[in-house]
Amino acid sequence: MLCEPTGSRQDALDLQIRPEWKELIVTAVSFPGTSTVLGYPRIGPRRELKRALESYWEGAASADDLRAAGAGLREQTWRRLAGLGLAALPSNTFSYYDQVLDTAVALGAVPARYRAGTPEQTYFAMARGTAGLAPLRMTKWFDTNYHYIVPEIGPDTEFGPADPGKALAEVREARALGYETRPVLVGPITFLLLAQGTAPLDRLDDVLGGYAALLAALADEGVDWVQLDEPALVADRTPAELAAVRAAYDRLGALPRRPALLVASYFGDLGEALPALAESPIEGIAVDLVRGEVPRHPALAGKVVVAGVVSGREVWRTDRDRALASLHAIQAGQVVVGTAGSLLHVPYDVEAETGLEPALRDRLAFAEQKVAEVVELAELFASGVRPQRAAVPSRPRESAPVAEREGRSPYPVRAAAQAGRLSLPVLPVTTIGSFPQTGELRAARAQVAAGTLTEADYEALVRGEIEHAIGVQERLGLDVLVHGEPERNDMVQYFAEHLDGFAVTRHGWVQSYGSRCTRPPILHGDVSRPGPITVRWATYAQSLTAKPVKGMLTGPVTITAWSFRRDDLPLREVMYQVADAIRAEVADLEAAGIGIVQVDEPALRELLPLRRADQDAYLAGAVGAYRRATSGAGDSTQIHTHLCYSDADQIAAAIDGLDADVTSVESARSDGRILAESAVGAFTRGLGPGVYDIHSPRVPSVTEVEKLLGAALAVLPAGRVWVNPDCGLKTRTYPQVEAALANLVTAAASARQAL
Ligand SMILES: Nc1nc2c(c(=O)[nH]1)N[C@@H](CNc1ccc(C(=O)N[C@@H](CCC(=O)N[C@@H](CCC(=O)N[C@@H](CCC(=O)O)C(=O)O)C(=O)O)C(=O)O)cc1)CN2
Numbered sequence: 001m002l003c004e005p006t007g008s009r010q011d012a013l014d015l016q017i018r019p020e021w022k023e024l025i026v027t028a029v030s031f032p033g034t035s036t037v038l039g040y041p042r043i044g045p046r047r048e049l050k051r052a053l054e055s056y057w058e059g060a061a062s063a064d065d066l067r068a069a070g071a072g073l074r075e076q077t078w079r080r081l082a083g084l085g086l087a088a089l090p091s092n093t094f095s096y097y098d099q100v101l102d103t104a105v106a107l108g109a110v111p112a113r114y115r116a117g118t119p120e121q122t123y124f125a126m127a128r129g130t131a132g133l134a135p136l137r138m139t140k141w142f143d144t145n146y147h148y149i150v151p152e153i154g155p156d157t158e159f160g161p162a163d164p165g166k167a168l169a170e171v172r173e174a175r176a177l178g179y180e181t182r183p184v185l186v187g188p189i190t191f192l193l194l195a196q197g198t199a200p201l202d203r204l205d206d207v208l209g210g211y212a213a214l215l216a217a218l219a220d221e222g223v224d225w226v227q228l229d230e231p232a233l234v235a236d237r238t239p240a241e242l243a244a245v246r247a248a249y250d251r252l253g254a255l256p257r258r259p260a261l262l263v264a265s266y267f268g269d270l271g272e273a274l275p276a277l278a279e280s281p282i283e284g285i286a287v288d289l290v291r292g293e294v295p296r297h298p299a300l301a302g303k304v305v306v307a308g309v310v311s312g313r314e315v316w317r318t319d320r321d322r323a324l325a326s327l328h329a330i331q332a333g334q335v336v337v338g339t340a341g342s343l344l345h346v347p348y349d350v351e352a353e354t355g356l357e358p359a360l361r362d363r364l365a366f367a368e369q370k371v372a373e374v375v376e377l378a379e380l381f382a383s384g385v386r387p388q389r390a391a392v393p394s395r396p397r398e399s400a401p402v403a404e405r406e407g408r409s410p411y412p413v414r415a416a417a418q419a420g421r422l423s424l425p426v427l428p429v430t431t432i433g434s435f436p437q438t439g440e441l442r443a444a445r446a447q448v449a450a451g452t453l454t455e456a457d458y459e460a461l462v463r464g465e466i467e468h469a470i471g472v473q474e475r476l477g478l479d480v481l482v483h484g485e486p487e488r489n490d491m492v493q494y495f496a497e498h499l500d501g502f503a504v505t506r507h508g509w510v511q512s513y514g515s516r517c518t519r520p521p522i523l524h525g526d527v528s529r530p531g532p533i534t535v536r537w538a539t540y541a542q543s544l545t546a547k548p549v550k551g552m553l554t555g556p557v558t559i560t561a562w563s564f565r566r567d568d569l570p571l572r573e574v575m576y577q578v579a580d581a582i583r584a585e586v587a588d589l590e591a592a593g594i595g596i597v598q599v600d601e602p603a604l605r606e607l608l609p610l611r612r613a614d615q616d617a618y619l620a621g622a623v624g625a626y627r628r629a630t631s632g633a634g635d636s637t638q639i640h641t642h643l644c645y646s647d648a649d650q651i652a653a654a655i656d657g658l659d660a661d662v663t664s665v666e667s668a669r670s671d672g673r674i675l676a677e678s679a680v681g682a683f684t685r686g687l688g689p690g691v692y693d694i695h696s697p698r699v700p701s702v703t704e705v706e707k708l709l710g711a712a713l714a715v716l717p718a719g720r721v722w723v724n725p726d727c728g729l730k731t732r733t734y735p736q737v738e739a740a741l742a743n744l745v746t747a748a749a750s751a752r753q754a755l
């Protein structure tokens with residue numbers, strides 16, 4: 001998206017070169033080549049890393065097996081990038097789990113309680129927990145569907161010695177293959193701003209000591225350039241934070257022994273942070289020219305600018321003229337053609353998608369195609385090719401605002417109608433929707449696709465799974481049951497497969513967290529619903545039990561957010577089209593006698609623009625879409641929603657605006673932050689703060705659940721509290737789930753007694 005030039009930018013343009021800048025405009029340290037990417041997918045073109053990790057975690061493979069799989073993938077990536085003609089290769093963009101966690105380990109920021117066992121055991125304990133130890137928190141990486149591990153940096157955190165081992169090993173590994181690389185680390189400001197703890201910037205000095213040690217070790221290894229990723233600089237930053245940016249890079253720049261520094265920004269425009277970086281003694285700055293503007297600052301004359309003209313977030317082919325226009329507009333010591341951010345968030349290769357309609361496929365570029373685009377643009381730019389037409393801002397065409405639909409009575413009226421219809425106990429126990437996805441189900445879907453299993457046999461298998469899930473819930477004594485979503489490969493892809501306007505991929509995997517991946521659908525046309533999608537599964541489940549079964553839908557914001565989407569329509573209109581499809585599905589569920597419908601919106605927070613100035617318009621559109629999807633429901637139909645992250649306080653008003661009767665949220669993995677006074681006030685209707693962290697294989701004890709429930713009951717009236725896990729159970733196994741849910745039911749019973 002293009003932004004209007006801001007006043008401060010215009011001023012920067014008009015500035016004369018001040019004397020103090022003269023010394024900053026040193027001769028540019030040259031960058032090793034005219035093309036690069038800031039990062040690359042690492043899960044493997046066929047999810048080789050996922051399989052290696054999961055076998056290692058299951059105990060079926062050794063640490064050596066896992067290391068060999070990692071080395072193979074790294075080699076394959078470097079060879080491919082070089083083979084495509086890319087000039088400057090990054091390293092340390094591979095990770096066994098997450099790059100923020102890797103940086104924490106490199107900085108020695110390993111909380112004492114995890115420091116036991118082998119390095120692998122420590123690493124995966126932080127990421128996933130152990131039988132006795134909860135993992136570190138995990139949350140969304142900026143406005144993506146990728147999750148990072150939140151470093152724990154408090155006022156008293158003791159940093160161990162810096163550990164450059166992984167970065168050095170990758171440099172050596174690439175060198176053995178004949179490649180000099182540029183190691184990538186998360187930069188100090190982003191690292192601290194993403195960390196959990198009180199005023200983490202207070203720890204800047206300690207952290208910079210760690211970076212200094214890492215940089216020295218890399219310099220000793222003969223590394224010429226290091227990339228420090230600072231996406232946090234494209235969000236609004238306070239004057240104190242901007243001062244910290246200057247202090248940090250002044251200090252790192254002044255180190256006597258270090259490689260040249262490329263500070264990489266992406267996901268938006270640097271804005272106020274540009275002068276802070278440009279005026280510091282670093283050698284290069286990477287900018288996002290897909291979402292941001294051409295950077296202008298006199299001190300850039302002495303620096304390398306890596307121009308992110310190829311999107312790391314979308315899958316459309318790059319507009320060559322627009323990219324060339326941006327490249328020619330940059331005034332810098334050296335302009336290098338690059339990607340806007342890492343390619344981590346797009347799939348590997350469009351060529352693998354033989355099932356896509358050729359007309360659509362021709363418009364797409366995945367990671368490999370994007371590398372080829374970077375290389376081609378670098379050649380065109382070097383030979384002085386100019387854009388053939390004036391760049392037209394790719395602004396979506398505006399159309400008349402669509403009226404929002406309203407229909408439901410105020411909450412108290414609805415709550416009374418629902419209480420009469422549902423007669424639930426106080427503290428009702430429920431789940432978020434999915435039950436474990438068995439290997440048998442996944443294999444069966446693959447067989448249907450391959451034509452070796454009939455639809456009828458698959459259908460019978462799904463019905464059997466529903467019976468099983470209902471049986472388990474009945475036996476354990478849950479109050480509101482779910483059918484368990486066995487028919488869904490993914491909560492978004494499944495709907496995309498049943499709606500018009502979407503295409504889905506076969507191999508288009510993108511890492512979501514750890515070994516978990518999704519295949520984001522491609523929303524390329526007008527969206528509509530050819531027919532009911534979930535009704536037969538929900539009614540089948542309801543036919544098996546006298547307890548209420550909750551219908552389960554994914555909301556319009558989330559379906560839109562977790563798809564690659566068209567850019568020729570405003571986001572709001574796209575979301576409204578999806579909302580109308582979901583609205584029809586809600587109506588059909590209701591007509592089929594389903595009394596509770598959950599419309600999940602875990603991505604509501606995710607698409608929140610990084611700049612405050614853009615947030616209200618987005619939230620109005622997102623809330624409008626949700627209400628459009630749900631406001632057709634009658635008063636006695638209970639509408640639930642589910643959001644799975646803890647920083648709900650930032651969008652409290654919007655969550656309230658959804659007007660759902662019951663909201664379930666992640667809470668267990670984030671120590672009940674949602675129950676803090678600042679957040680809990682947002683929930684004026686039913687609330688289910690998660691009491692079971694489903695992202696970890698460990699089973700919470702009854703006491704643990706009781707504690708979390710007690711915390712909820714201390715701040716909320718019991719009549720509005722629900723008992724549920726943090727999120728769906730699809731990534732867990734049945735034994736884990738049954739043990740955990742039994743503990744939830746027991747804890748709820750004892751909490752009811754105590755009321
Ligand atoms: N889109 C999306 N984003 C989300 C979530 C989500 O559920 N969906 N949840 C939050 C957390 N993120 C998550 C992301 C992925 C998964 C997840 O479990 N993904 C599965 C894949 C799901 C899937 O598409 N499964 C397909 C394909 C399964 C498969 O691997 N098939 C094999 C063949 C079958 C076999 O023999 O196993 C193959 O293709 O090779 C299916 O079930 O049909 C995985 O990585 O394992 C969980 C959480 C936030 N973002």
Ligand code: MET
Binds near residue numbers: 600642644
């Ligand atoms: C990422 S939110 C997941 C909600 C979905 N209903 C599930 O249980 O899997």
Ligand SMILES: [Zn+2]
Binds near residue numbers: 432602644726727
């Ligand atoms: Zn969830």
